[in-house]
Amino acid sequence: MKKILITNDDGYESEGLLALIEALDGLGQITVVAPSTEKSACGHSLTLTRPLSFICVGDDFYKLDDGTPSDCVYLALHSMFDDQKPDLLISGINKGSNMGEDITYSGTAAAAMEAVLHSVPAIAVSQVMDFTQPIGDFALAKKAIRHLAEKILTGDFPLNEREFLNVNIPYDVDELEFAVTYAGYRYYANDAHLHRNPRGLEYYWLGLHPLEFKPREKRSALCDFEAIEAGKVSLTPIKLDMSAYKSMQQLREWL
Ligand SMILES: Nc1nc2c(ncn2[C@@H]2O[C@H](COP(=O)(O)O)[C@@H](O)[C@H]2O)c(=O)[nH]1
Numbered sequence: 001m002k003k004i005l006i007t008n009d010d011g012y013e014s015e016g017l018l019a020l021i022e023a024l025d026g027l028g029q030i031t032v033v034a035p036s037t038e039k040s041a042c043g044h045s046l047t048l049t050r051p052l053s054f055i056c057v058g059d060d061f062y063k064l065d066d067g068t069p070s071d072c073v074y075l076a077l078h079s080m081f082d083d084q085k086p087d088l089l090i091s092g093i094n095k096g097s098n099m100g101e102d103i104t105y106s107g108t109a110a111a112a113m114e115a116v117l118h119s120v121p122a123i124a125v126s127q128v129m130d131f132t133q134p135i136g137d138f139a140l141a142k143k144a145i146r147h148l149a150e151k152i153l154t155g156d157f158p159l160n161e162r163e164f165l166n167v168n169i170p171y172d173v174d175e176l177e178f179a180v181t182y183a184g185y186r187y188y189a190n191d192a193h194l195h196r197n198p199r200g201l202e203y204y205w206l207g208l209h210p211l212e213f214k215p216r217e218k219r220s221a222l223c224d225f226e227a228i229e230a231g232k233v234s235l236t237p238i239k240l241d242m243s244a245y246k247s248m249q250q251l252r253e254w255l
Contacts, residue, residue, distance in 0.1 A: 002153045003081070004087065006021060007032070007034050008108065023142035024090070028153060033076040041105045068107060072111065073118075077120065086120055088152055092145075099126075099224040109124045112124040163240070165236070166236040184214065184215055213225040224236050
């Protein structure tokens with residue numbers, strides 16, 4: 001029987017995680033290891049400075065106290081799959097998109113990175129949200145991820161070593177249509193909001209600014225943002241090799 005490992009970064013009680021489990025029902029033996037608390041924007045952090053513990057919350061369903069998504073993958077592979085690695089790791093369904101350079105912050109994407117570093121095929125799946133509206137049922141996301149998982153588990157994983165599939169699901173769309181994309185260019189501000197507690201101690205809340213984007217020049221395909229704007233499920237192949245090959249010669253000349 002095929003083995004599927006599931007994790008996320010919104011925490012083990014997230015609606016997106018439960019929807020993902022439902023979407024994959026019947027496709028294989030599912031093991032869930034998810035953080036005990038929300039870990040959004042935790043990146044590819046591993047917890048090396050304190051111990052972590054699995055806490056069983058159901059059949060083959062564990063929360064990792066208090067681990068990151070990457071810890072969940074790392075420890076699950078170490079402790080639960082000593083004879084045969086999982087055939088697929090799926091991280092999500094994240095409440096919020098992860099497009100462009102978002103993936104450099106994303107715990108959802110980082111779990112997929114951790115998996116492919118251990119030669120386990122991986123998908124990160126994130127749902128574009130309107131946070132002013134009810135969360136919804138992730139219907140399109142479930143349909144999309146089941147389609148992709150079935151193709152992978154009955155056939156092959158379409159990417160190369162140390163590459164993962166970053167999937168973003170459009171908001172409020174019913175029809176399933178895929179688009180193969182590249183990661184767009186995301187604009188980031190560095191807003192922070194200063195407050196003081198009743199004793200005068202200052203503290204900040206980061207972020208909370210609009211995250212605009214643009215396509216990158218001279219690309220034939222759509223970027224992830226454009227696919228989402230067109231109501232398509234964005235499939236972006238991401239490689240972990242971050243070397244700036246085009247800059248190597250200019251660096252040599254600079255020396
Ligand atoms: N650079 C900023 N990124 C932000 C901000 N608000 C949200 N985000 C995005 O959060 C997600 C985290 O991903 P997750 O998979 O860990 O939930 C990622 O897409 C970030 O870009 C912000 O104000 N600034």
